Amino acid sequence: MGLEPGPVKNMVQLLESCGVVVVRRDLGSNLIDALISWPDGRAPLVLIGDHAPGDRLRFTLAHELGHAVMHKVPSNRQEAEADQFASEFLMPADDIRHDLNNVSLARLAELKLKWRVSMAALLRRARDLGAISDFRYKQVNIDISTAGYRKSEPVEITQESPHAVAAAISTRIASGESIESIARDAMMTTEELRDAYVGSADVY
Ligand SMILES: [Zn+2]
Structure with a gap:
């Protein structure tokens, strides 16, 4: 690693x-x-x-x-x-x-x-x-x-975000593939794919 x-x-x-x-x-x-x-x-x-x-x-x-x-x-x-x-x-x-x-x-x-x-x-x-x-x-x-830290600790650690799937989708769109076809591969509706990945990458 x-x-x-x-x-x-x-x-x-x-x-x-x-x-x-x-x-x-x-x-x-x-x-x-x-x-x-x-x-x-x-x-x-x-x-x-x-x-x-x-x-x-x-x-x-x-x-x-x-x-x-x-x-x-x-x-x-x-x-x-x-x-x-x-x-x-x-x-x-x-x-x-x-x-x-x-x-x-x-x-x-x-x-x-x-x-x-x-x-x-x-x-x-x-x-x-x-x-x-x-x-x-x-x-x-x-x-x-x-101090009540069993339930909730101080010092918030931000969540780490995945990027690889969104990046792969962006690459496929950039190479000319349609969102509809990628959504089919992902077994998602076009809407779902947009909802899940617009914002986390430049997917349009
Ligand atoms: Zn285990």
């Missing part, structure tokens, strides 16, 4: 650059952040919801990437393993350990902006890497609850 040390700048763009098709839609439920499908011999497809905060979506995508590369057959450890994978992917131990020494609530908010993961995930990472004591972990967790 050619990742540089430090925070992953944009998880959606990274996946797109590896050939993963990412589409963002209203999933009709706040309980699901993303759906993944990897048909045999074809590009993996990720459908992401438009309701989740940017930091949660990044973690979800890294978690699903973990499943994709590790789990050919189901196991009862797979969820914990995918979470471990996502943590190391978005917060590599060697790069982040120094940042996490003795974190406070205020420091977690700063680090959220830098690493683009939730304060709760950063705090867990600090404990898992031994950067804070168990006692401190519990203390800051209580601070998080008291």
Whole structure:
């Protein structure tokens, strides 16, 4: 993937650059952040919801990437393993350990902006890497609850937007293909295609 040390700048763009098709839609439920499908011999497809905060979506995508590369057959450890994978992917131990020494609530908010993961995930990472004591972990967790951050954390991380599908549509239109024909390929009506992609790219 050619990742540089430090925070992953944009998880959606990274996946797109590896050939993963990412589409963002209203999933009709706040309980699901993303759906993944990897048909045999074809590009993996990720459908992401438009309701989740940017930091949660990044973690979800890294978690699903973990499943994709590790789990050919189901196991009862797979969820914990995918979470471990996502943590190391978005917060590599060697790069982040120094940042996490003795974190406070205020420091977690700063680090959220830098690493683009939730304060709760950063705090867990600090404990898992031994950067804070168990006692401190519990203390800051209580601070998080008291501040009401379990429901909604401060420091908004903007959602990352997919671009590859819109770019592909633009390219086909530029080469003279009609919107009607592209909509047929996408199994959408012309209206739906316009609604979904006008605005996210120069599709007319
Ligand atoms: Zn999972």
